[in-house]
Each structure stands twice: as C-alpha cells, then as structure tokens.
Amino acid sequence: MSHLSDDVLARARELLALYPHPRSALIPICHLAQEQDGWLRPEAIAEIAELVGLTPAEVVGTATFYDMLHTEPVGRYLVSICTNIACMLRGAYDLLEHAEQRLGVRPGGTTEDGLFTLEDAECVADCGRAPCLQVNHRFFGNVTPEAFDQLVDDLATGRLDDEVPPHGTLIRVRREVGLRADPQEISEERRAMAERQAADGGGA
C-alpha cells in the first residue's frame, strides 16, 4: 500500500509529466510529500525515489542539501526567524532570544506539544520589513516581541488557519495555473523527440 496519498500521487504524476527527465521533478515532489507528513518520512522517500528513478540515498542527498526540505520531524508550525544583516540591525537576535524563551526551545528544537519548531534563518527576502520571520513560508514583518507573542497565540488557537496552513506547504507545487500540463501531450512530445534523436544517430 502506498504511503503517499492518491491525491499526492496524482499531482506527482502531473509534475513528472512536465519534465523530460523524471528526476527533474524531485524537489517539487519532495515538497508534496512534505505537505502530507510535515517532513520527508523514510517511506515517502522510498516512494519518491521509485517515482523519479533514483535511489532513496540520492533523494536524501538532495533533500538534506536544501533548508526547506526536512528529513527529521518538524512541528506543525515552522517558525523561521531571519537573523541576517538587515534583520540583525533591527533586533533579530533580541527577537530570537525572546522566541526561545516564549517557546522554551533553542533553534532547531520543537515544542513538546509538537506545535512549533524554531529556526534561525538566513535572509528570507523581506528585508524592508525587518525584523521578520516566516511561519511555514508565510511572511510576517516588523515583528516585535509583543507581536511575536500574539502570533504564537493566534497560531496555537487556530485564528490564523486560513493564512498559515499546517506544515511547510508551498503554494507553487499546488497552484492551479502555470505548472499543469496534459500528460498525454507531454508523452507524445517525448516520443517525437526520441524519434528525432534516433534519426539523428542516437541524440548524443
């Protein structure tokens, strides 16, 4: 029985159809699996490897290279506080210290209730609103310690459920436009390309 849900598998197949080489869909499919479980479970990694034609070790090798992919469990909300230069100059380390005290964990840690994982992040590209942070890749700027406490309360009580989905969901692997293609059309294009390459002497 598949670990990845039917919905995830269907979207994964759509993503696979977009690329000439299945392995090119590896990262977006990892994000899909992460959306399902919150992190890349070993059983998900095994299925992803099969889908894209790699070994599980190769999938892990790629996943561990990217900060946004997690091969260890993370909380329902991943709080990434930027401590890069613009945010640092506007109190990011004070904010991080406050967050550590409020959540009772150090960067990299997860609260006992599994709700929050705290992370010390590099620039998240929202420098104009420093100090800033992301929660599951949603941006929050000009964050004071008081605003942080309010944010944590709002997340814990579900008041931000419409804005911040659980786990590290990325909109772009789910969006309804831009990344979709007809798998039949793609496979015909691939067959035509293979035939052209064969006629040209192997396509080397």
Ligand code: FES
């Ligand atoms: S330095 Fe914090 S978002 Fe760029």
